[in-house]
Amino acid sequence: MKWEIPLVIVFVTGVILALSDFVPHQSIQDVREFFMSWLQIIGVLAVGLGLVSLTQVNLVKVRRKTPGWIYSVITLFGLVIMLVTGFVWDYREPSNPFQFLFQYALLPIYATMFSLLAFYIASAAFRAFKARNALATTILVTAVIVMLGQVPVGAKLAPLKSWIMEVPNMAGFRAILLGIGLGGVAMALKIVFGIERAYMGRD
Amino acid sequence: MSFLEKIPRLDRRVLYLLVAIAAVVPMFTPLGLPIPTSREVEGLFDYIEELGPGSTVLVAFDFDPQTVGENGPQASGVLRHCFERDVNVLITALSQNAPGMAQEMIETAAAEYDKVNGVDFCYLGYQPYPAIVIMSIGQNFRIPFPQDFYGTPLDSIPLMRAKQNYDDIDLVVSVAAGWVAESWVTYAKERYGCDVALAVTAVQAAQYYTFWNAQQIVGLLPGLKGAAEYQAMMKGAGMSYTDAPLRGMDVQSIEHLLIIAFIVVGNVGFFAERARQRREAAAARAERRGER
Numbered sequence: 001m002k003w004e005i006p007l008v009i010v011f012v013t014g015v016i017l018a019l020s021d022f023v024p025h026q027s028i029q030d031v032r033e034f035f036m037s038w039l040q041i042i043g044v045l046a047v048g049l050g051l052v053s054l055t056q057v058n059l060v061k062v063r064r065k066t067p068g069w070i071y072s073v074i075t076l077f078g079l080v081i082m083l084v085t086g087f088v089w090d091y092r093e094p095s096n097p098f099q100f101l102f103q104y105a106l107l108p109i110y111a112t113m114f115s116l117l118a119f120y121i122a123s124a125a126f127r128a129f130k131a132r133n134a135l136a137t138t139i140l141v142t143a144v145i146v147m148l149g150q151v152p153v154g155a156k157l158a159p160l161k162s163w164i165m166e167v168p169n170m171a172g173f174r175a176i177l178l179g180i181g182l183g184g185v186a187m188a189l190k191i192v193f194g195i196e197r198a199y200m201g202r203d
Numbered sequence: 204m205s206f207l208e209k210i211p212r213l214d215r216r217v218l219y220l221l222v223a224i225a226a227v228v229p230m231f232t233p234l235g236l237p238i239p240t241s242r243e244v245e246g247l248f249d250y251i252e253e254l255g256p257g258s259t260v261l262v263a264f265d266f267d268p269q270t271v272g273e274n275g276p277q278a279s280g281v282l283r284h285c286f287e288r289d290v291n292v293l294i295t296a297l298s299q300n301a302p303g304m305a306q307e308m309i310e311t312a313a314a315e316y317d318k319v320n321g322v323d324f325c326y327l328g329y330q331p332y333p334a335i336v337i338m339s340i341g342q343n344f345r346i347p348f349p350q351d352f353y354g355t356p357l358d359s360i361p362l363m364r365a366k367q368n369y370d371d372i373d374l375v376v377s378v379a380a381g382w383v384a385e386s387w388v389t390y391a392k393e394r395y396g397c398d399v400a401l402a403v404t405a406v407q408a409a410q411y412y413t414f415w416n417a418q419q420i421v422g423l424l425p426g427l428k429g430a431a432e433y434q435a436m437m438k439g440a441g442m443s444y445t446d447a448p449l450r451g452m453d454v455q456s457i458e459h460l461l462i463i464a465f466i467v468v469g470n471v472g473f474f475a476e477r478a479r480q481r482r483e484a485a486a487a488r489a490e491r492r493g494e495r
Binding site: 021029033036039040043044047091092094099102103106107110111113114115118119121122123125126127129130131132140143144147148150151152153154155158162165166169170173174177 | 211213215218219221222223226236237238239241242267268269270271272300302303304306307310330331332335338339342346352353354394405408409410412413415416426428452453455456457458459460461462463465466468469470473
């Protein structure tokens, strides 16, 4: 029964949710809505679980003074201070300590992390983008055309860039997306019919 | 070793310094390069232009602070355009860190155009699991959002009283930095028949041209370039606009030219080194033949 009950739950849920995409009747839509609200509840519990896990992992690092433990202290400090300010002050008010930390600490940190990519991309372009053979040269030339066509200074190349994006690029992406979609359907069917059972902790 | 052969060993800090200079200098000395517009950006702009006063657009803030440099000007441009045309705006923020940013942008734009919360726009806020929220809106806004961001029940908000689901809105614009954009196309467009436009980061845009060419979306704003084109069109139409994305395109132009220069110089160094290696190998072979 330990294995059969979860399989029955997955089968019934999977079939109902798949049917709800094709059957517009209100009864099946109500059942779908019920399952959807469960998904949100489980998601919220997962956030709680993540919070406990993050705290435990970093506390262990601090206690054992493992290399880089100081970063764990900073992580825990950030976690506690955002939680406390979030609970004490209304996050919807435009100016309070929570909003201050969000606007002037979190936001610039995120933006800085993303901006650093520009430096790494420049370095990678210099070191790795080499015309070693015909294929590499094709990629290199295409990349240069797209980069130039993307900015005002290379406006003359914009039509060629648009063609690259809308024809060869689109064909490639469409193939990838179709592959992902078909793979997803196959995996879903395997799970619904109990062929794929890795989610229960065994093959 | 010649100068050309030394190029591949160039210290990466020199490259970083050049990138930093190329980013900072155009900010202080704007180049004012012309911004040609593309069909995908015109698609969204024209769609909103054709909406009459009282129409409704849902603007979804589906991005986190890391991409605010690209997504921020996009969201701000679309919001301002809607307010300029007296189009009602509903706003959602389905990314965890988006609500604070969205709130600031909405309040700034609303103050600029004298728009009233609950009458001209409604900020619905954040709910977890974007795909589920997007699907639920198809049934009723009140399922995922019983209240707006400020805690007011939807039925107490004048703008929302007659709004039930996608049938009551004209367009969804997802300003996104992740897969959420795809969910709007999958559910809002394909399942519920609501028109959708996307404003995404430049990296992501390549993926979404498939939707544009298949006419599944009415417009596409790719990265900062999309935001700059949008602002240029607003400027051309005599509307108020922000020139930050236009200046940003100056920076991007110089940066792209610099990266192309890096690629060229890197390849010169690569071929110089390969030629040296071939010469050395030929010399070694000749030496071995001489010894024999």
